[in-house]
Amino acid sequence: MMQTFFHSLCVAKPEISRLVALTFDNRFVRELPADPETANHRRHVIGACYSRVLPTKVARPQMVAYSREVARQLDLTPEVCESDYFVQVFAGNRLSAGMDSYATCYGGHQFGHWAGQLGDGRAINLGEVINRQGERLTLQLKGAGRTPYSRTADGLAVLRSSVREFLCSDAMHHLGVPTTRALSLILSGEQVIRDMFYDGHPKGEPGAVVCRVAPSFTRFGSFELFATRGDIELLRKLVDYTIRTDFPHLGEPSPEVYLTWFTEVCRRTAEMIVHWQRVGFVHGVMNTDNMSILGLTIDYGPYGWLENYDPHWTPNTTDATHHRYCFGHQPEIAFWNLEQLANAICPLIERVELLQQALNVYEENFIRSWQTMMAGKLGLHTFDPATDDELTTELLAVLQLVETDMTIFYRQLALIDTGRESLHASDETLMRPLREAYYVPEQLTGEHAARIGNWLRSYIKRTQNDGTPDDLRRKRMNAINPKYVLRNYLAQLAIDEAELGDFSMINELLELLRHPYDEQPDKEELAAKRPDWARQRAGCSMLSCSS
Numbered sequence: 001m002m003q004t005f006f007h008s009l010c011v012a013k014p015e016i017s018r019l020v021a022l023t024f025d026n027r028f029v030r031e032l033p034a035d036p037e038t039a040n041h042r043r044h045v046i047g048a049c050y051s052r053v054l055p056t057k058v059a060r061p062q063m064v065a066y067s068r069e070v071a072r073q074l075d076l077t078p079e080v081c082e083s084d085y086f087v088q089v090f091a092g093n094r095l096s097a098g099m100d101s102y103a104t105c106y107g108g109h110q111f112g113h114w115a116g117q118l119g120d121g122r123a124i125n126l127g128e129v130i131n132r133q134g135e136r137l138t139l140q141l142k143g144a145g146r147t148p149y150s151r152t153a154d155g156l157a158v159l160r161s162s163v164r165e166f167l168c169s170d171a172m173h174h175l176g177v178p179t180t181r182a183l184s185l186i187l188s189g190e191q192v193i194r195d196m197f198y199d200g201h202p203k204g205e206p207g208a209v210v211c212r213v214a215p216s217f218t219r220f221g222s223f224e225l226f227a228t229r230g231d232i233e234l235l236r237k238l239v240d241y242t243i244r245t246d247f248p249h250l251g252e253p254s255p256e257v258y259l260t261w262f263t264e265v266c267r268r269t270a271e272m273i274v275h276w277q278r279v280g281f282v283h284g285v286m287n288t289d290n291m292s293i294l295g296l297t298i299d300y301g302p303y304g305w306l307e308n309y310d311p312h313w314t315p316n317t318t319d320a321t322h323h324r325y326c327f328g329h330q331p332e333i334a335f336w337n338l339e340q341l342a343n344a345i346c347p348l349i350e351r352v353e354l355l356q357q358a359l360n361v362y363e364e365n366f367i368r369s370w371q372t373m374m375a376g377k378l379g380l381h382t383f384d385p386a387t388d389d390e391l392t393t394e395l396l397a398v399l400q401l402v403e404t405d406m407t408i409f410y411r412q413l414a415l416i417d418t419g420r421e422s423l424h425a426s427d428e429t430l431m432r433p434l435r436e437a438y439y440v441p442e443q444l445t446g447e448h449a450a451r452i453g454n455w456l457r458s459y460i461k462r463t464q465n466d467g468t469p470d471d472l473r474r475k476r477m478n479a480i481n482p483k484y485v486l487r488n489y490l491a492q493l494a495i496d497e498a499e500l501g502d503f504s505m506i507n508e509l510l511e512l513l514r515h516p517y518d519e520q521p522d523k524e525e526l527a528a529k530r531p532d533w534a535r536q537r538a539g540c541s542m543l544s545c546s547s
């Protein structure tokens with residue numbers, strides 16, 4: 001049953017009540033089993049997909065920023081978003097008509113080990129909106145207080161991590177990377193205690209609440225938990241629900257459809273990871289509870305952007321020893337995570353060997369998409385394995401010879417002149433457009449320069465065979481190689497200012513990153529490589545899970 005409600009509580013600004021017309025259709029809570037217990041205390045929740053829970057009220061909520069586009073997608077006007085009513089609702093102080101708040105139950109493999117029940121420990125879903133286009137969008141507050149899944153933690157989030165999630169999910173969307181989105185970022189007006197580096201130095205930080213938006217927040221770990229508990233009936237319910245709600249094009253659930261569904265999850269996951277590798281995004285915590293069933297980037301925690309191209313790099317200090325989730329491991333970790341999902345749904349599949357075939361789809365799709373993506377990054381018409389396997393292998397080696405900024409490198413590579421005469425130019429001349437990408441130019445010894453020069457010559461020959469003229473090649477490259485990404489130090493500068501009460505940089509970055517592929521001449525400084533001060537600064541090169 002679908003219900004439309006007009007909010008009616010804005011006495012001071014009656015026009016708001018006319019403008020806020022969110023249509024809720026809370027299918028998740030309606031169709032899946034609820035935890036019968038409604039008191040908010042931590043517990044193991046058996047036989048249910050979620051627990052009803054209310055957000056915790058906060059003292060003095062204050063709007064930091066909201067995304068006009070996400071608001072538009074929800075059919076919310078700027079007047080509504082700038083109203084006090086909006087701030088109260090999206091800080092968790094009141095539920096709007098039609099909302100039915102709950103936290104979901106899931107488990108997960110964390111750093112390769114089964115962790116048991118986790119669940120929405122600091123996420124509270126408000127309900128599912130159906131917008132005017134008929135899209136289903138779940139609204140979820142992150143940092144709105146304890147839930148039955150909070151374990152020993154406080155259910156809260158601090159401003160720094162909330163700014164990072166808010167900005168990055170928007171930036172990723174505009175880069176063309178599948179992602180959850182964020183509607184709003186609101187200060188709670190309360191202090192949250194965090195020991196940022198778990199080294200015995202806790203301090204108070206401003207608390208914040210982000211409203212995230214996605215068709216669904218279901219994770220691989222949601223299925224794993226029920227399978228691990230042997231609750232096959234509940235597992236089947238959740239799978240059937242997910243197929244009917246989020247994959248309706250696959251048809252009515254059946255053992256056959258379970259396989260096509262899993263195959264599609266493999267394909268979507270491969271696409272997402274190829275995008276991460278394309279733009280230099282490192283998620284940082286690819287636990288199975290952080291893998292979206294829709295193939296969306298989810299749970300922005302200690303993520304980071306590659307500055308100098310280093311496949312071994314991870315921003316997450318918790319992972320500093322093993323580098324399990326470093327940039328270069330992301331493709332194989334996604335596969336490992338899919339294997340865990342395959343194990344979970346195994347009891348529903350009659351012919352298990354077909355699950356293995358479905359898993360192979362991940363690898364095939366990943367390789368094919370990665371090749372197409374690399375060809376695109378180089379401005380080539382197609383990826384020709386005869387030449388391009390070697391060309392890309394050597395490129396990735398050359399990028400690691402000396403500290404090379406990945407984003408700037410590809411952008412500048414577009415400027416290389418690939419005319420016939422260029423093959424006779426010296427290493428020095430050939431490399432000139434790339435100079436800007438190097439962090440420590442003195443590292444470029446003659447030997448390194450010769451190797452880079454040789455790679456450039458192979459590249460030039462390859463582009464000549466490809467037959468793409470330079471202007472078209474540049475256009476192609478600049479549409480796939482971003483000029484602007486949310487560099488770690490930029491997010492940190494915005495956080496530093498926000499902590500002092502100035503939100504202008506957050507809004508500036510939000511605007512800038514809506515057009516990451518465009519040249520924005522008056523914003524050139526925001527494309528600059530990491531400054532030296534940011535090399536070792538917490539929040540820039542190192543992040544902990546404390547958030």
Ligand code: AMP
Nearest residue numbers: 118119120121122150153154155156299
């Ligand atoms: P993460 O590594 O951030 O994806 O979180 C792993 C699990 O810990 C999830 O179940 C989260 O809901 C939970 N969690 C993380 N931070 C908090 C917090 N401050 N309060 C309650 N639960 C949390």
Ligand code: MG
Nearest residue numbers: 289290298299
């Ligand atoms: Mg998580």
